Amino acid sequence: MMSFSTVVPVVAAVSVALFCIHANSQSCPEKNGRYPVSDECDAYIECVDGIAERKLCPDGLLFNENARIFSYPCQYPIDVDCGRRGRTQPAIPTESCPHQFGYYRVGDRSHCGQFMNCDNGVGHVLDCPYGLAFNIATYQCDWPDLVEDCDAEAFLGFRCPPQAEGLVAPIRFYRSPDDCRKYFICVGDRPRVNLCGPDYAFNPLINACDGAENVTGCAI
Template sequence: MSKISLVNLCLYFIVFITQVYTCPEKNGRFTVGNSCDKYLECVDGVGEEKQCPDGLRFNDKASLFTYPCQYPIDVDCGARSLLQPANPSEDCPHQFGYFRMGINNAECNQFLNCVDGRGYIFECPEGLAFNPETYHCDWPDVVDDCDAASYLGFACPVDPKVEGLGLQEYRFYQKPNDCQRYFLCVNGNPRLYNCGEGNYFDSSLRTCTNETTTCV
């Protein structure tokens, strides 16, 4: 190696090692440029650049007593759009996050919780679908990528009925061959309800009862 190259290499390491970050305040955590997952942590005026784990975002609104790397739905990055490349594992598309499972819009109830690259499979309660916009289990008709009729196996009849809550858009139907479950059609979309153990759906009263003779 030439003397000039050696000098340049030494200068590079000196600059790298002695890199100083300017802290806006003596203590705190601050955004770094256009990045949504990097941040500057300052302690007594000394700054250290850090990066959130893959799948998490830096929340500049988090208090000093809260871990600042949080799920995307909890963080508003604004114009900070830069992210590190995805670091998928055998189980997960990102090291951290919640992801809906299923290959089509009729498979809506399972989701994957990824923690440090390891995936844990969960299922929503009966009749509910995983909503990737909120990370909650919700009615399937309010989940954008879920087809409620295909998922629940029931399509609401087109013709309006007189029964319901006084409004034509709310209609009740017993689940075929099942006395404990029924569908409530809301604006043409089904929602599945369960009367619970020992109770049965009464089609004439449009409610649950413990009288078995009302179920046909």
């Protein structure tokens, strides 16, 4: 017959075991994997063989719970949907970077063609291809009229002429008065700019790049 003194340790052991199982199930839904931390967007739990370890992404990066298991789970904010997990660690700014990692626009609304890549707090300033503006919403260089916080007219130094009433063309072309290779494209009433290749000039008679010798005043 089992005595009371024997039952108590057995019950206690079972209670401890159940507590451990419960704690592990809360931290590690599965034996191996990475899981978000409630209310935090840049922290996560990494489970290896059922052992949970809390980890924190570098400043400026966020935990992507949809990242593949063999890929780095800390990614740029544009690639991460945190849902309601809005809290992040305090920023660790440097002289040139607001965060240790990230992409940031350089300049104001009239100077939209540069951006900075921050890597471990070191800022690297990069240029978009000619005539394009950095779009913070996509981390890409885009036509300036498609970038919300860029003044395309001020950036390009060109304003599309008004169209005659009743004659609305969706696309118009204008050669630059100071550079035969450069021409402006008015999409609606917003400007874009482009360049012809070497030994070519923009020919307004055909609205395309042509041999420079075929364009009046532009022969090389």
